[in-house]
Amino acid sequence: MHLTFLFFAPWGFYFSAVFNAATGVTDIFYVTALTLVGVLVNALWFHARQSLRTHGMAALFCLLALFVVLPMNWLYNGGADGPTLMFFVLLAAYALGAVVLRPWQRVALIAGFLLVPTMLILATHSRPTWIPGYTDPGQRLLDLTVSYYFSITLLLILMGGYLRRFESEHRDARDTAMRDSLTGLLNHGAFHGVLDQYGIERVSRPDRAILLTYDLDHFKQVNDSYGHAYGDRVLQHFSRLLNETARAYGGVAGRCGGEEFNVFIPRATRSQVVALDNRLREQCMGQPLDHGAICFSGGAAFDSAPSFSVDEWLGRSDSALYAAKADGRNRSLFDDGAMMTIPSNKRA
Template sequence: MQFLKTTTNKYLFLVSVLGFFTFFAFNDFQIYTNFKWIITFALAGAILLLNHYPILLPPKGNSLSMDSSIYLASLFLFGLNLTLAVLLINSILFAFTQRKIVWWKHIFNFSSYVLMIAISYYIYTLFGGTIGSIHINNSVPYLISLLTYFALNVIFIGLFFILAAAESFESVFKELIKEAISPYLSTLMLSLVLAILMDAKKLFGLFLFTCIAFLLSLAFKQHFHLFKEISEKANKDFLTGLNNHGYFKEILVEEVAAAKENDQPLCVVLLDIDDFKKYNDLYGHIEGDHLLQEFGLLIKTAAEQENFIVARYGGEEFSIIMPNTTCQKAISFMNELRKKTNDTYYKGVERLPYGCLSFSAGIAECEKETYNTSELLNKADQAMYSAKGQGKNLVHIYNQYSEYSTHRSLSLEKELEEAEHQLRIFLSKDVYTYRHSKRVYQYAVDFSRILTLSDYERKTLILGALIHDIGKIEIPRDILNKKGKLEPHEWEMMKMHVTWGKEIISTNKKLEDLIPLVELHHERYDGNGYPYGLKGKSIPKLARILCIIDSFDAMTTERPYQKTKTFEEAIIELRTCSGKQFDPQFVEPFIAIIKQQDNSMVSHKTEQLVI
């Protein structure tokens, strides 16, 4: 009973019981003729051989076996009983030859195949399919039976992964269907090819099919190894043998997505060899290349022990992806690596400033609200430059409140001037949007003063507020100024302004930090916003703040398609939508700012009356 304590084990037990019950309940165990026994063992032998020589598919090396093709061909030609006998013989032989596989996997596989074969058989006969010769009249039953077999396979495997790995229903089935639908359905269709061959030539037809499948396996194996060899060359740095810059970025995108989905920590490191130019000047580029090779081997050896991913980022810069690793563990690892680097002798390093080889490194941790990999790398880069600036041979963790977070930013005044220049185009097309953007900008200035933000965050919020609606330039004037409710297709076009705004801002590298605010200021805290339906803290913090400011101004100023609210009504709306549309931690502080401004205006008017 200990086995049944987990949900996964209960699922395995249930499938196994159903499988064995089906096997014994729907099998009449009739005595076969000599020919049928020969057919049975021939089919089982063919399955065993083709399982040993599966077809390898690039890029991931997933294997494709022809066993389902043989089971279904047997089902169409010889019926359920003989096919279940073939399955039983093959399962026993497979368990005997693959004794390293744990026992419950053999039982689960046997049971799931029994259920798939039996249900497909009854679906086939239910839709009028006849057992024996292959007929064109059975086309519909063949198709429905094959689709049933495929669906059952996906369900059995998918449920196991959902329960065993605690993954979401949607992600598991989407991945299974994406990976399996084309190759797996091909093998199912090949069952008809085998059935036609065996219908005409019996054992010789099976022999031909097995030979073709075996030769395909060898051909695909060679193709797969060639693909792997070419891929490795394309993804590796020629000098050091590490992953190259491009492949590193591909892996990083996947690792960031996995870390966010599974709510696991992830750190990225950028490191730069100190005074490498001086080493090259002293000893030449050939010796410099040797140094890069030896250093690359050092960090690769250290990283592999922790299952970290290393790449040559460019020149003397290297990068490390640290899955499931906190900042504390990352800095501990990097300081150990730094000391090991200092203690390892390389030819000629005694003439460098520290008398040994050293590097400076920056660490950035992926957070829920991290917008993309570029933001993460930018943070690691800033931390690395901070380590350089403080004397080199240091490792720094990115800290948004440190001075280096704005080391490459322009002054706020210069950036505001550039953003204002982009915004002025609204003056000739949509005065409302221009004025709205200016008011949102002023709210952002006032609100940023009371929030705990770094200088970098404050500048980004203010600039983002000023040009957050820049994408509306692309929307036709008649839709922007339409009075009354927008039609569904007009509303869909209006929502596109965030995407168009991102595209406009992306053309100016100086303003790329504003992209999250321009693109995501209509995301909602409850996940019902657009364009991506992000939820909670997966929305960048500044975009969550801007959403409140933007919505408040939209509610309290006249728009062609919406009635204006008073400040009091808008405040009630903010509180009502706190935790739904808006991040609750910023709602009350913003309301305090609005009330303070409202009281100031009332006091000012009173003073004027008294005077």
């Protein structure tokens, strides 16, 4: 947003210089000053673009406009009869709404927006002859009209920028609230929200959905033996592989407990589920960590109940997981007892 503003601001100064010269509103000295300010702001934009210090350059522009450009505009462009107070309001909307400031900087800037116009008004009252007036009412009307439409256009652009930034920050905050902070997968609440939404829409879905539950084998022992930092690495590594594999089959993955994970696929066949499970195992075996490959057990249940219940569905998937653990771990079972895991010596 700041780069865009710094890019277009000089053209506002150039336009003002041409307009003032053409209409005779100000003398040649101020026309030249506006042109030089435009060149200076061009330099600020270029430096911000090269150094990526957009907030710093935007703050510098605000200081330049507040303490130099607008006071000069007041002195050379009609004082209180001209459009300068309108420009003060426009600059305040940008500086206080878009520029990132520390608390003391914000207080100082607010004080500047209060004091500078006040001093200019008092100076005009005590020394009215310092301010050259308009040559005729028509010239003033033209200047105020053009300045108003120029200001309202910039204000609408600023409001659009604020709205886009708000929407972006809202999306980011919502996404962050839905994600597990360690793994980046959907958290417990968000994953259950996906299942609830599926339950609402399931009548219109011709294919059965599948729910898988995975649990890392002997994870507590890994944590106790190698430390929690290594345990976090294990969780992050497995989560990345699980997410990639789930997305390849049109599914979504979530972390719903310490070392427990779930995968939901809205449309799946038994053979696709078997392929997903074995692909995940091959990925884990092919990308071991410092203390070996990750081993896990899994359970899967299709949405086959006459009436939908998230708890019942999760319960069947969990029961299949516990059966896989009781059967020796490092394998996955369907809730009907069928084996999902292909022995390593028989995989393609």
